[in-house]
Amino acid sequence: MPEIKVTLTTNPKQKPDQSKLGFGTYFTDHMFLMNYEEGKGWYDPRIVPYGPFEIDPACMVLHYAQEIFEGLKAYRTPSSEIQLFRPWENFKRLNISGERLCVPPVDVDFAVEAVKKLVDIESDWVPSEPNTSLYVRPFIFATDNHVGVHASRTYLFAIILSPVGAYYAEGLNPVKIMIENEDVRAVRGGMGYTKTGGNYAASLRAGERAAKEGYSQVLWLDGVERKYIEEVGAMNVFFKIDGEIITPALLGSILAGITRKSCIELLRSWGMTVTERRLSVDELIEAADNGKLEEAFGSGTAAVISPIGEISFGGVKHVINNGLIGETTQKLYDELTSIQWGKAEDKFGWTTKTK
Ligand SMILES: *Cc1c(COP(=O)(O)O)cnc(C)c1O
Numbered sequence: 001m002p003e004i005k006v007t008l009t010t011n012p013k014q015k016p017d018q019s020k021l022g023f024g025t026y027f028t029d030h031m032f033l034m035n036y037e038e039g040k041g042w043y044d045p046r047i048v049p050y051g052p053f054e055i056d057p058a059c060m061v062l063h064y065a066q067e068i069f070e071g072l073k074a075y076r077t078p079s080s081e082i083q084l085f086r087p088w089e090n091f092k093r094l095n096i097s098g099e100r101l102c103v104p105p106v107d108v109d110f111a112v113e114a115v116k117k118l119v120d121i122e123s124d125w126v127p128s129e130p131n132t133s134l135y136v137r138p139f140i141f142a143t144d145n146h147v148g149v150h151a152s153r154t155y156l157f158a159i160i161l162s163p164v165g166a167y168y169a170e171g172l173n174p175v176k177i178m179i180e181n182e183d184v185r186a187v188r189g190g191m192g193y194t195k196t197g198g199n200y201a202a203s204l205r206a207g208e209r210a211a212k213e214g215y216s217q218v219l220w221l222d223g224v225e226r227k228y229i230e231e232v233g234a235m236n237v238f239f240k241i242d243g244e245i246i247t248p249a250l251l252g253s254i255l256a257g258i259t260r261k262s263c264i265e266l267l268r269s270w271g272m273t274v275t276e277r278r279l280s281v282d283e284l285i286e287a288a289d290n291g292k293l294e295e296a297f298g299s300g301t302a303a304v305i306s307p308i309g310e311i312s313f314g315g316v317k318h319v320i321n322n323g324l325i326g327e328t329t330q331k332l333y334d335e336l337t338s339i340q341w342g343k344a345e346d347k348f349g350w351t352t353k354t355k
Contacts, residue, residue, distance in 0.1 A: 001110050002045055004032070004117055009049035018129040021165035023302065028122040028134075032114050032159035035143075036104055042157065045110075047118055050160065060142040060152045065198045068097040069139035071301050072258075073164075074119045074354065076126045076133075077342030082119060083351040084136075085301075085340050087112045089258045094138065096256075097194035102151035103140050111138065115159060116354045122161055123354070131166040131337075135302075167303035172333060174309025174323055175298075177232055178215035179281060180206045181314065184223035185230065185253075192223075192230075192253035200234075207233065215312060217298070221281060222253060228278045235298030235306060236260035239284065240328055242292045249276040259299040263332055265348065272328070281313060288318040295326025304340070305333040 009029045016026045027050055034045040061067050070090040074082050091108040098105055115136055119126070126134045138159045142152030166172075183206040186192025191199055206218045217233040229248050231237055236257040238247045245267055250256050267274045287293040288311065296308035307330075309323035320326075338344035339351065 001107075001113060002043075004114060005044075005046040006117075006121065007046065007048045008121075011049070015125065016163065018127045018132055018163075019165075021127065021132060021163050023164045023167055024135065024162050026163055028125040028161040028163070030118065030121055031161075032118045032157075034106075034114075034157040036140075036155040036157065038153040042104070042106060045114060047121060053156070053158075056145040058145040058147050060144045060146055063147060064142070064149060065196070065201070066101055066103065066142035066152055067139060068094060068101055068103055068141075068194060068196050069137060070094045070195060072115075072136045073301060073340070074115075074126055074134040074136060074161075075341045075351075076128045079342070080128070081342070082123055082126050082134075082354045083340075083342055084112075084115065084119070084354065086258050086262070086350050087115055087136075087352065089261070090138070093195065093256065093258070094140070097196060098140065100191055100194045101196060103142075103155060106140070106157060112352075116352075118159055118161065119354045125161060125163050127163050127165075129165075133164055133340075135162045135164045137162065164302075167306075172305075172307065172325065172330075174307040174320075174325060175216045176214065176310040176312070177217045177219045177298075177308055178210040178213060179219045179221065179311060179313040180210070181221060181226055182206070184226070185220045187223035188252040190223075190253065193250070193255060195255060203233070213312070217306075219311065227280050227282070229281060229284060230254045232298045232306075232308075234302060235300035237298050237308075238263065238296065239279065239287075239293060240295035240326060241284075241287045242294070243273075245272055245274045245328070246279050247274065247276055248279060251278075257299055257301075259301055259304065259336070262336060262348075262350065263299050263305075266332060266335055267328070270331075284311075285313055285318060288320065293318075293320055295329050296320050297326070297329040297332070304337055305329060
C-alpha cells in the first residue's frame with residue numbers, strides 16, 4: 001500500500017464543548033487527500049492541515065455534479081479505544097456509486113487504512129460523552145476545469161472528520177414524517193442507489209414543504225408509479241405489520257444502507273421474520289387504519305434508528321403506536337448502539353479498532 005505522507009498543523013483548533021456538538025458543524029485539524037489522473041491512477045495520498053480547497057470557476061463538479069460521498073462514524077469505547085463500524089462496506093458502496101457516476105474506484109482496504117490513520121491522528125477529537133461520535137465523511141469530486149459534458153479526467157478524494165452529538169436534539173423521540181406525492185427523489189435507472197449530492201439536491205424542496213407543515217422528514221414514493229414506499233430522507237425505512245418486519249426491497253432507486261443491512265441481520269438473528277419487498281402506500285395506510293401497523297422506524301448512520309410516530313399522507317394523519325417508540329425499534333437501537341460504542345459483545349465482527 002502506498003505510504004500516506006503526514007503534515008501536522010502548527011495551529012490546532014480549540015475543541016468544542018461536547019454537550020453542544022450538534023451535527024456536522026465542527027471539523028477537526030486535519031484531512032486526508034489523494035489525487036487521481038487518467039493514466040496515472042490515484043497518487044499522492046496525504047494527511048494535511050484542514051483547510052479550504054482552491055477551485056477554478058470552471059471546475060466540473062460545480063457544473064455537472066460529478067461527486068460521490070460516504071458517511072460513517074468512529075466511536076469511543078468504554079475502555080477509551082476507538083472503533084469503526086463496518087467501514088469496508090462504506091468503501092465498497094463508494095465504488096458502486098463511483099461506477100454509476102464514472103468516478104474511478106479506490107482501493108477499499110487502502111481507504112479503510114486512510115480513515116484509521118486520520119482518526120488515529122485526530123483521536124483527541126473523538127468525543128466521549130454518551131451518544132457522541134466522530135463522523136467520517138469521505139468524498140470524491142471531479143476536478144477538471146472544463147465547461148463541457150464528459151467524465152472528468154482528474155479527481156480529488158478527501159476525508160474530513162466532524163465530532164457530532166445525537167442527530168436529533170430531542171433524543172430518541174418518534175419523528176413525524178410526510179409522504180411526498182409530488183416530487184420524486186430518484187427512479188430506477190437513475191442514481192437512487194448511489195450516495196451523490198444530486199439526489200439530495202432533488203430532495204430539498206419536498207423537505208422544505210414538509211418542514212413548513214411540522215414534519216421532520218419526507219417519505220418518498222417510487223418515481224414511476226408513485227405508489228411504492230422507498231425511503232425516508234437520509235434513512236431506509238422499516239415497518240412492523242402484524243408481527244412481520246417489512247422493508248422496501250433494493251430495486252435500484254433506494255440506497256443500500258449499512259444500518260439497514262445490520263438491522264436485517266440483527267432481527268433475523270433474533271428469529272424475527274424480515275421481508276424485503278415492494279410495499280405500496282395503500283397497503284401501509286390500510287395497515288395503519290386497521291391497527292396492524294405496530295411500529296415504524298428509519299435507519300441510517302447519522303441517526304442510527306429513528307422511530308416514526310406519525311405519518312401524513314394526502315393531508316391525513318396516521319399515528320403509529322400512540323406516537324411512542326415500539327418495542328422492536330427500541331431493542332434494535334439499544335443493540336446496535338451497544339455494538340457501535342463497544343458496550344456489547346460484537347458477535348458479528350462488525351467493528352474494527354483504529355489501532
Ligand atoms: C446514507 C443514506 C442512507 C443510510 O445508509 P447507512 O449506510 O445506513 O448510513 C439511506 N438513504 C440515503 C439516501 C442515504 O444517503
